[in-house]
Amino acid sequence: MVITNIHIRKMTNNDYGFMAKWLSTKEVLEFYGDINSPFSIEQVRKKYEPRVRGEILVLPFIVELDGSPIGFMQYYKLQTEELKELGYLNNEVVIGIDQFIGNPNQFNKGYGTIMVCKFIQLIIKITDAEIIIVDPEVSNERAIRCYEKCGFTKVKTINNDCALLMEFINTKI
Template sequence: MHMNTNSVLIRKMKHTDYEVMAQWLSTKEVLEFYGDVNSPFTLQQVKDKYEPRVNGDIPVIPYIVELDGSPIGFMQQYILNEEKQEEFGYPTNLNVFGIDQFIGYPKLFNKGIGTKMIRIFIEYISQHKDVDIIILDPTASNLRAIKTYEKCGFRKVKKIHDGTSWLMEYKISHR
């Protein structure tokens, strides 16, 4: 059965979101592909990592995904620096953005929510940022995520990180 009642909303992350992030980043199914299963995050570690992002002190912008008004996941965007762009084979005159995301509750996996999140995010970034390409680097074994990304228009470019991840890209069409 397919229900389209779920309203997905993406908003900037706030200081009040650290608790729920700590909960998600202690969930085995989340850490399997985002972080390290053997090192769940404490609340303090979440603060240390995400507070500078929330404050805008570093150029990684964090967001919280809500489903029907409740936080259910995380997304972030950042501009690739020149070294990274060259490492991945992009000319430095292109604006390349990276995105990362996860859904925090395993019971919400495989319901099409990830696809919705990413489509909304692509739309937002391409409208508000000067961007040519959006990239992702999922772990090669994360087939569920890769399938979602392909559904959203990303394509595999090449293996990176010693072959453990795929570099995937989405080209923005400038009309």
Template sequence: MYSIVTNSTDSVTLRLMTEHDLAMLYEWLNRSHIVEWWGGEEARPTLADVQEQYLPSVLAQESVTPYIAMLNGEPIGYAQSYVALGSGDGWWEEETDPGVRGIDQSLANASQLGKGLGTKLVRALVELLFNDPEVTKIQTDPSPSNLRAIRCYEKAGFERQGTVTTPDGPAVYMVQTRQAFERTRSDA
């Protein structure tokens, strides 16, 4: 059985990813609906690539925290959070606030898209991150052509801040501040 690391948000929960999840993640990262937005065809990973890239995070040797999203006890997707400050490789070099977290996620199955699960996953991740009082803001950077992801983030409370240039190319810079998160929670 999986250990849940956050409160349930609309039945989607998150648990820390383990070494045993790497083969499943490899399979997911090679699915067409994920490849389209997560590196492209030329970046399809091998199992060895996935182990090399994600095992250090699983073993808490990096600043990236990987999660498996669950629905009714079944894995439905991958999510990760990271400290934006000093993330390296050309990412967020202007960031000066140590409380800013970046996020990325994807649903495992194309059949799950467009049904609100992505929004529920993002909300669960946001709630988990803002449970840490040190977190001031959460940011993400979908491709300008990934309209589904942009809508998902907006429904989860993120606001567009403009277009930025990232190592992966142009992106829509989207944020949710702690103040906005707390305001929406108090309005509910």
């Protein structure tokens, strides 16, 4: 089954309500945040408004299915210290991504794979990314399977062996 009605758009100020709801869901917070610290709309605004305005170099996006928001994605270019920490060369263009589906009822339906594959295409189109990385928790088997379906390969464990560094190599450069 091919789902083509998934669209990725830039996050706006109108999306904070969705984010607060999603970031108060234990299934989302299990791997994206702290399960004991749900977000209020004020906390979402404080964290994401500078990103929406472009004041912070982490670019946020909302994923829509049939015009309704279902998830969040963001990307950022790794800086010198982060490159060094992960073992990349200073002149490599490495983009990190983070994402989640906000409603647990939409887990395990293939949406995540489509989201990530479309996001990779978008990043390659609008940046000079040589490598795109993700770092799921090693226990997040669903995410790891999704990333592998999208062409990511496992590199090594990081963060005291709690996370798995995975990379997608842009062969079009």
